[in-house]
Each structure stands twice: as C-alpha cells, then as structure tokens.
Amino acid sequence: MVERPRLEADGLVRAFDGRRVVDDVSLSVGAGQILCLLGPSGCGKSTTLRMIAGVEHPDAGAIRVDGRTVCNGIDWVPPEARSVGLMFQDFALFPHLDVAGNVAFGLSGTKADKRARVEELLERVEMSDHIASWPHELSGGEQQRVALARALAPRPHVMLMDEPFSGLDNRLRDEIRDHTLDLLKEEGTAVVLVTHEPDEAMRMADEIALMREGRIVQRGAPYNIYNAPMDRAAAAFFSDINVIEGRVEGALTETAFGQFLAPGVPDGTVVDIVIRPQHLKIDFDRQGRGPLPTPVEGTPARGIVERARFMGGESLVEFRMEFDGSKLVASVPQVFLPEAGTPLWLMIRRDRCFVFPRVG
Numbered sequence: 619m620v621e622r623p624r625l626e627a628d629g630l631v632r633a634f635d636g637r638r639v640v641d642d643v644s645l646s647v648g649a650g651q652i653l654c655l656l657g658p659s660g661c662g663k664s665t666t667l668r669m670i671a672g673v674e675h676p677d678a679g680a681i682r683v684d685g686r687t688v689c690n691g692i693d694w695v696p697p698e699a700r701s702v703g704l705m706f707q708d709f710a711l712f713p714h715l716d717v718a719g720n721v722a723f724g725l726s727g728t729k730a731d732k733r734a735r736v737e738e739l740l741e742r743v744e745m746s747d748h749i750a751s752w753p754h755e756l757s758g759g760e761q762q763r764v765a766l767a768r769a770l771a772p773r774p775h776v777m778l779m780d781e782p783f784s785g786l787d788n789r790l791r792d793e794i795r796d797h798t799l800d801l802l803k804e805e806g807t808a809v810v811l812v813t814h815e816p817d818e819a820m821r822m823a824d825e826i827a828l829m830r831e832g833r834i835v836q837r838g839a840p841y842n843i844y845n846a847p848m849d850r851a852a853a854a855f856f857s858d859i860n861v862i863e864g865r866v867e868g869a870l871t872e873t874a875f876g877q878f879l880a881p882g883v884p885d886g887t888v889v890d891i892v893i894r895p896q897h898l899k900i901d902f903d904r905q906g907r908g909p910l911p912t913p914v915e916g917t918p919a920r921g922i923v924e925r926a927r928f929m930g931g932e933s934l935v936e937f938r939m940e941f942d943g944s945k946l947v948a949s950v951p952q953v954f955l956p957e958a959g960t961p962l963w964l965m966i967r968r969d970r971c972f973v974f975p976r977v978g
C-alpha cells in the first residue's frame with residue numbers, strides 16, 4: 619500500500635492588492651521527508667508556508683494534514699489544532715521561562731510525562747546540561763537547538779521552517795543543520811523548509827521545489843534539479859554559469875567549441891549554451907597545440923587568462939576567449955594560478971552543458 623503523504627496542498631492561491639503572490643501552488647510531503655521551497659526573495663515562499671501554518675487564509679486551494687482537511691474554503695482548522703510545528707529565524711524562546719519551561723510549553727499530559735519528553739529532546743539536541751538555564755544565558759546556536767526541541771516536543775506531524783538557520787554563523791549553521799536533519803528524520807516529521815540559499819536546499823532537501831513569481835516552476839531531487847535545470851535562470855540559481863551564444867540550423871548549433879545538439883529547436887533560434895565553471899575543462903599540457911576534437915568534449919577553443927584566484931577549495935580562472943572576446947570562467951579543484959596572458963585550450967563536456975532557447 620502506498621503511504622499517504624503527511625502534508626498535501628492543492629492549488630493554493632493568495633493575492634495582495636490584486637497581485638497573486640502565490641499562484642496555484644500544490645505540494646505533498648511524506649513522513650520523514652524534507653521539501654525545500656527555494657527561490658529568490660519575494661517569490662511567495664513564506665506566504666505559502668504561512669497558509670499551511672494557518673496564519674494566512676488562502677484565496678483558493680485546500681490543505682490536508684494526514685488526510686484530514688484543515689482548510690478548503692469551507693472548513694478551517696486553527697493553527698494550534700493542525701499538528702504543525704513552526705520554526706522561524708526570529709522565533710525567539712520565551713524569556714520568562716527556563717529551557718525546560720520553553721520545551722514543555724506546548725505539551726499536555728502528566729507532569730512526569732512532560733518532564734520525560736523534555737529530557738528526551740534536550741538529550742537529543744545535546745542540551746541536557748542547560749535544562750535549568752535561561753534563554754539569555756545561551757549562545758545563538760544553543761537557543762536554536764532549544765527552539766528545535768520546543769517545536770518537536772508535541773510531536774507535530776508537519777514541521778514548517780522559514781530560514782531557521784540564517785541567524786547563525788557559518789560553522790555553527792552546518793552543525794545545527796545536520797543535527798536538525800537527523801532529528802527530523804528520526805521523528806518521521808514531514809518538513810517544509812523555506813530558503814533562498816541553494817546550498818542550504820541542496821544540503822537539507824529530499825526534494826526541492828523551485829519557486830518563481832508565485833509558482834513552483836520545477837521540482838525534483840537536488841541532484842536532478844542541479845543537473846537538469848529547466849532554463850538558464852534555474853541553472854544560474856545554483857552556481858555561476860558561463861553562457862555561449864549559438865544559432866540553430868538543422869537541430870544543431872555551430873560554435874567555436876564545435877557543434878551542440880538542439881533537438882526540436884526551430885532553425886534560426888538563438889540559443890544559450892550554459893556550462894558551469896567546473897565543467898569547463900582546461901587542457902593543461904599541449905605546449906600551445908590544442909587537443910584533437912572528441913565526440914564528448916567537442917572542439918577545443920583557445921582563451922587567454924585574465925585573472926586567476928584561489929578560493930580555498932578551488933581555483934577560479936577567468937579567460938578572454940579568442941574567438942569572440944567573450945569571458946568564460948573555469949573552476950579547477952586544486953591550486954592552479956596561471957599568469958595573466960597565458961594562452962590555454964578549453965573544452966566543454968557535452969553531457970554537462972544545457973542548451974536553452976534565449977528568452978527575451
């Protein structure tokens with residue numbers, strides 16, 4: 619039997635001043651699954667989350683938690699009765715309650731039951747030593763861990779998180795993210811996480827839903843979204859990109875790097891051939907001679923190094939291409955800092971580039 623999703627939303631719409639900021643958004647999340655709503659500022663991520671939480675009324679659409687309708691234009695279940703936990707960046711702890719009091723806040727049952735759940739969760743977020751501390755005595759990361767324990771304490775079926783880690787410094791953020799991920803998986807909570815950071819989505823998500831102007835424009839596993847973006851903007855959202863212009867003739871585009879396939883694209887269409895810096899291959903050892911063309915890597919083209927920078931995990935080398943003076947950037951996963959003015963041959967992995975008809 620197929621397990622029913624814990625959270626389902628169908629056709630959510632929300633307009634402000636006649637403008638649809640959420641426009642027909644549907645999603646479903648299973649137990650222990652993390653869905654990331656990813657997109658630029660203002661694309662409607664938070665409004666979607668707020669509708670699921672029940673603090674914003676949709677103009678249209680339905681929401682179900684474990685198959686129970688919590689909102690559909692007729693029925694309305696208030697936020698506190700939806701079995702939905704919330705964790706936001708500025709979701710502060712109650713300053714007048716100690717750590718135990720904060721985590722116990724939403725719990726019902728006997729005093730002993732509540733105490734047991736508080737202790738269990740604090741142990742899992744490694745905050746047992748702080749059970750009697752006050753919020754102001756904790757660091758930002760510690761407060762975040764208590765907030766996570768508090769949100770999970772009532773065993774919500776669905777957890778909604780809006781940029782929950784953005785207030786933390788980098789090192790702490792990675793640690794807390796991993797911790798949070800483990801805990802959410804263990805609890806089997808269905809999670810919707812809102813973020814505008816692709817790195818965060820790649821790290822946390824089982825599925826990414828890419829949003830743009832109120833709509834989900836692409837969804838899939840992080841690997842698929844990264845490796846098969848729907849258009850140039852989707853590719854550019856995840857990393858810097860290089861773009862080579864081409865014009866289609868007979869389902870092919872002729873460029874200085876050889877031919878690229880453009881199946882189904884009408885003749886005369888201008889296309890963008892998009893390639894990420896790590897897939898632009900530098901041919902290191904040719905003493906001025908380019909390598910022979912291959913079916914996978916096409917024809918080599920020569921560029922002159924303009925600048926090379928070491929970024930820690932990679933070197934970024936900027937080239938001015940001889941064929942048209944355009945700029946291309948290659949990423950090399952090691953220290954590689956050629957002098958400005960050095961000519962080098964570049965090749966493009968055919969299986970790593972995307973060909974999109976140019977928009978606008």
Ligand SMILES: Nc1ncnc2c1ncn2[C@@H]1O[C@H](COP(=O)(O)OP(=O)(O)OP(=O)(O)O)[C@@H](O)[C@H]1O
Nearest residue numbers: 634635639657658659660661662663664665666814
């Ligand atoms: N209560 C409101 N009244 C009017 N406009 C609103 C209201 N809430 C949100 N908006 C507008 O709706 C659009 C979407 O906002 P939303 O907060 O959902 O975007 P977001 O993708 O979460 O952005 P961010 O990452 O910046 O939080 C924005 O243009 C915002 O100004």
